[in-house]
Amino acid sequence: xxxxxxxxLWRENPVFVQVLGMCPTLAVTTKCVFxxxxxxxTTFVIVSSVxxxxxxxxxxxxxxxxxxxxxxxxxxVTAADYFLKANFFEISKALGPYIPLIVxxxxxxxxxxxxxxxxxxxxxxxxxxxxxxxxTCALVVLGAVREVLGAGTVFGYxxxxxxxxxxxxxxxxAGAFITLGLLVGVFNIxxxxxxxx
Amino acid sequence: xxxxxINISPHIFSxxxxxxxxxxxxxxxxxxxxxxxxxxxxxxxxLLIVSAFGATLTELVLQKLRGRKVxxxxxxxxxxxxxxxxxxxxxxxxxxxxxxxxxAVALGKEVFGGLGCNIFNPAxxxxxxxxxxxxxxxxTWSNPVGVDTVTAATPLALxxxxxxxxxxxxxxxxxxxxxxxxxxxxxxxxxxxxxxxxKIIDHRIPAAFIGTVAVFSTIxxxxxxxxxxxxxxxxxxxxxxxxxxxxxxxPVTSPVTVKGRWIFGIGCGLITMLxxxxxxxxxxxxxxxxxxxxxxxxxxxxxxxKRFGVANAR
Numbered sequence: 001x002x003x004x005x006x007x008x009l010w011r012e013n014p015v016f017v018q019v020l021g022m023c024p025t026l027a028v029t030t031k032c033v034f035x036x037x038x039x040x041x042t043t044f045v046i047v048s049s050v051x052x053x054x055x056x057x058x059x060x061x062x063x064x065x066x067x068x069x070x071x072x073x074x075x076x077v078t079a080a081d082y083f084l085k086a087n088f089f090e091i092s093k094a095l096g097p098y099i100p101l102i103v104x105x106x107x108x109x110x111x112x113x114x115x116x117x118x119x120x121x122x123x124x125x126x127x128x129x130x131x132x133x134x135x136t137c138a139l140v141v142l143g144a145v146r147e148v149l150g151a152g153t154v155f156g157y158x159x160x161x162x163x164x165x166x167x168x169x170x171x172x173x174a175g176a177f178i179t180l181g182l183l184v185g186v187f188n189i190x191x192x193x194x195x196x197x
Numbered sequence: 198x199x200x201x202x203i204n205i206s207p208h209i210f211s212x213x214x215x216x217x218x219x220x221x222x223x224x225x226x227x228x229x230x231x232x233x234x235x236x237x238x239x240x241x242x243x244l245l246i247v248s249a250f251g252a253t254l255t256e257l258v259l260q261k262l263r264g265r266k267v268x269x270x271x272x273x274x275x276x277x278x279x280x281x282x283x284x285x286x287x288x289x290x291x292x293x294x295x296x297x298x299x300x301a302v303a304l305g306k307e308v309f310g311g312l313g314c315n316i317f318n319p320a321x322x323x324x325x326x327x328x329x330x331x332x333x334x335x336x337t338w339s340n341p342v343g344v345d346t347v348t349a350a351t352p353l354a355l356x357x358x359x360x361x362x363x364x365x366x367x368x369x370x371x372x373x374x375x376x377x378x379x380x381x382x383x384x385x386x387x388x389x390x391x392x393x394x395x396k397i398i399d400h401r402i403p404a405a406f407i408g409t410v411a412v413f414s415t416i417x418x419x420x421x422x423x424x425x426x427x428x429x430x431x432x433x434x435x436x437x438x439x440x441x442x443x444x445x446x447x448p449v450t451s452p453v454t455v456k457g458r459w460i461f462g463i464g465c466g467l468i469t470m471l472x473x474x475x476x477x478x479x480x481x482x483x484x485x486x487x488x489x490x491x492x493x494x495x496x497x498x499x500x501x502x503k504r505f506g507v508a509n510a511r
Binding site: 168 | 293304331332334
């Protein structure tokens with residue numbers, strides 16, 4: 001049981017290993033706080049929709065399961081969207097269309113199809129929760145690197161020395177690709193070291 | 198008794214190897230390096246040293262880390278560093294030049310698998326990275342002879358935004374503002390002659406590149422002489438000569454076929470002129486070469502010579 005949860009954090013990390021959900025990963029991680037909000041919103045959607053999907057998995061005919069999954073996911077995405085708009089308007093405005101776009105995040109549909117439609121509610125919940133946390137962590141790390149170099153801050157607090165020159169490329173799309181590539185590289189190096197021990 | 202040794206062929210080796218090529222290119226760069234030191238003094242010397250040192254150090258560290266044979270004595274990383282310094286503005290902070298040289302070797306070359314496997318010219322890729330990272334510093338130009346507090350527009354920027362043409366003699370000598378190595382046309386042309394004599398580069402790419410720019414700018418100059426500068430000014434100013442002679446001819450990132458080289462050079466010239474005339478930037482040599490670098494595999498495939506006696510497939 002616990003394995004279902006842990007594997008999403010490292011061994012099958014959705015960003016660094018499965019390389020899924022690249023659109024929000026690359027687009028919103030200009031700042032830590034955006035990465036965190038996107039990650040948490042995605043976690044909420046993935047956990048709730050996976051629980052519903054695994055509950056009704058035996059009632060859904062094989063042929064229409066993908067539309068069913070999509071409708072369920074879209075419901076929770078709408079809920080998350082309205083929640084952010086009501087309580088965190090600034091963040092909602094900054095993330096823009098990427099919150100509604102969670103509905104097409106393939107991490108979610110991937111877990112629904114590959115895990116929740118074949119396993120019980122408890123295991124599906126743990127699996128989805130692990131994936132969500134893994135996704136959130138990856139986005140925060142990516143956001144941290146880009147925010148430190150691109151703006152000299154972490155979560156809005158200045159961490160660099162006085163007179164630090166912002167690396168403007170890091171808050172642009174090119175910086176997202178460079179950072180993601182380097183982080184996946186570092187991830188693989190660490191992973192190899194850990195495995196060989 | 199002397200043993201008879203038997204070797205398999207080949208028995209005759211050409212002296213041309215990576216080291217020979219890189220040394221040749223460096224020798225050809227000496228006039229340009231000299232001119233940059235003459236015009237920009239200490240700024241040029243320190244930028245050149247920092248950049249060449251950074252590139253070589255990065256190559257050494259990465260090759261050690263990856264457990265590969267260390268090949269810094271083939272001078273390719275050193276040359277990348279020198280070329281990078283030559284396309285940087287003289288007043289750039291040294292740590293930015295160092296960062297650029299690390300980027301050039303690490304992300305421009307080594308991540309692709311090292312020398313010969315890179316898609317883009319490492320020095321230009323690093324310049325593009327610095328341009329996107331520190332746009333203000335990369336577009337702050339200073340006048341020659343080390344007066345580092347006075348900023349000045351480059352001849353191309355003057356021509357584009359204020360319609361002032363720099364005197365041709367200054368462009369030939371290099372007594373204008375601009376990147377370290379691009380200002381002196383005569384020094385670069387001496388390098389070109391040397392490279393062609395030693396057969397280190399092929400004449401087709403520089404000829405096609407410079408020729409396209411000359412033809413294109415003749416047409417635009419004839420259509421609107423007040424708005425667009427003359428072909429002579431276009432050829433002599435900016436990074437055109439440096440790019441056409443030393444960057445576009447990089448054997449790794451340019452096509453190998455004869456037809457492909459013409460296409461590559463003409464493409465570079467066209468993109469350069471499009472950017473110079475209708476783009477937002479005064480200069481387009483860097484982006485034109487990088488864009489054509491990306492097209493090089495396609496050009497190679499499209500311009501493959503027909504084998505003798507083989508009919509067309511379609």
